[in-house]
Amino acid sequence: MKKLAGLLLSLLLAVGVLAGCGTAKAPEEPKNTQEKTAEAFPVTVKDASGKEIKIAKEPKRIVSLMPSNTEIAYALGLGKKVVGVTDFDTYPKEVKDVEKIGGMEFNTEKIISLNPDLVLAHASAMQSAEEGLKQLRDAGITVVTVNDAASFHDTYQSIDMIGKATGANREAKELVSSMKSDLAAIKEKAQNIPEKEQKKVFVEVSPAPDIYTTGKGTFMNEMLEAIHAKNAATGQEGWAKMTEESIIKLNPDAIVTTNGASSVKEIKKRSGWSSVQAVKNNEVYDVDPDLVTRPGPRLIKGVEELADIIYPDVYKK
Template sequence: MKKFAGIWTALVLTAVLMTGCSGADSQSGSKAKQEPGSSEAFPVKIDDASKQDVTIKTEPKKIVSLMPSNTEITYALGLGDKVIGVTKNDTYPKEVKKVEKVGDMNVNVEKVISLKPDLVLAHESAISSSADAMKQLKDAGITVLTVNDAQSFQEVYQSIEMIGEATGAEDKAEKLISSMKSDLQEIKDKAKTISEKDEKTVFVEVSPAPEIYTTGKDTFMNEMLNVIHAKNAASGQTGWVQMTDEAIVKLNPDAIVTADGEKAADVEKRDGWNVINAVKHHNVYNVDPDLVTRSGPRLIEGVEELAESIYPDTFTK
């Protein structure tokens, strides 16, 4: 997998993958507010992640999504038939392969404008890098909603709520969130059977050598590990950070999880890594990058995959 590919498809790391400093209340969008005197769902006004009050006058019929996580949420809300533009990084669901591409992390403004969307779903992590592009879209009269850069399950739920409110799919959003919470609780209940002495220390690799990045605290992936009673080997770090081989060897994790497409066999062959417990006992696992790095509805599947890899006796169906 290309460098940073797994992370760019979920969320943008503008200097080093991502930063996890966002606050849920200030960035994830307040409850949509009906315009005074309106008895219908629209117009609605949403305080989005760019700290702008965005007014959506009518129910969107044509939507362009500029982040794979936004796209997955939109499809999960049953709005796939309204999606007319996505990025080249979008891979799920399979229907997106047939949808018009409007760039990757660099937005093709002319292409977006030509599609004449009612709503563009932008992303907080790209506010700085795409500021000019977003201004051009707004100047062209297109409504742009900036979805929060979720760093926790709660913030993912808020992303779903925001998109649901913006598209008139609030009820579906509530049902989706309820289903996710229920599935997550089932995993938590199973994890309760893992005693403290049996908890494993796990190093998660989200970008491969020679520049290895991992997930520290204040990230949803750290929360995923906590849910299954696994200890994050890099919990002393904050956000998404680069680490040296020497530092990783010193951490000596019980298990290594790669979320970057790197094969377990290749990890075990790295110079000096043979002394790591995870390598000694062949506890190196590959997981689907999209499931554990995209802050959307499939995060719960990502938790399940992590759990089944690290604690197969407890979680394997």
């Protein structure tokens, strides 16, 4: 409000000068953010499909086909432009009032009826949704396929891509900068953890009987490294299935599950697991899966949550 008042005062003073001498020129009014955003178009974005996607005008109506895309869009201040999201979208709370377009098998007709000028698709569903995406393009809708991020670096690229496609370049740069700064602060604090005190952590992303964990090349692995914890499944690659016997042999110092509080109780009661260090020391924890698996702005909160539960003496000071 102060900035606006100052601008109005400057304009009034300029009018006074003009009336007094009749020769001075009125200063040009600065362009507002919307005008500057509009001037950024047309833009060309190379998306995850490898294609050069030309976006002629600033998108006014956006449909997101992936929760992570939605979270990024809202974080960039584009919430009012989002007119369609998936059935799986839960954050931010405003998305509950946005039209739902289905899940992995989205409703093409519903999307077209929302009259979007930009659809944010995702590389993870590129093949399975190929026909549906073609129908959207044939309907004249611009489709940008966002990369399937598997690291913080990849997530920063996703944010930059969505920022460029929507004209929110400045907001994207600020968001990435903030995330990098917050992550650096967490890593700096981790320097206080001696190597001999670094805990070995097993992450259970799918419960028994088919237990899956996260090995190298996953967010959880990178998050654990950030807080100087050791991934018990570091010998695995990506999302790996493991037997209970092999997990018991790993004897992790802590176990993290993303399957709800009930999973913590279930793990503690498993036959043969009472000898596992994490169970013996009551270090079995549940974390919000959206914070540690969705490649978006809240990943930093996921790292913070892991840090707080794995090393409470270091991070809860």
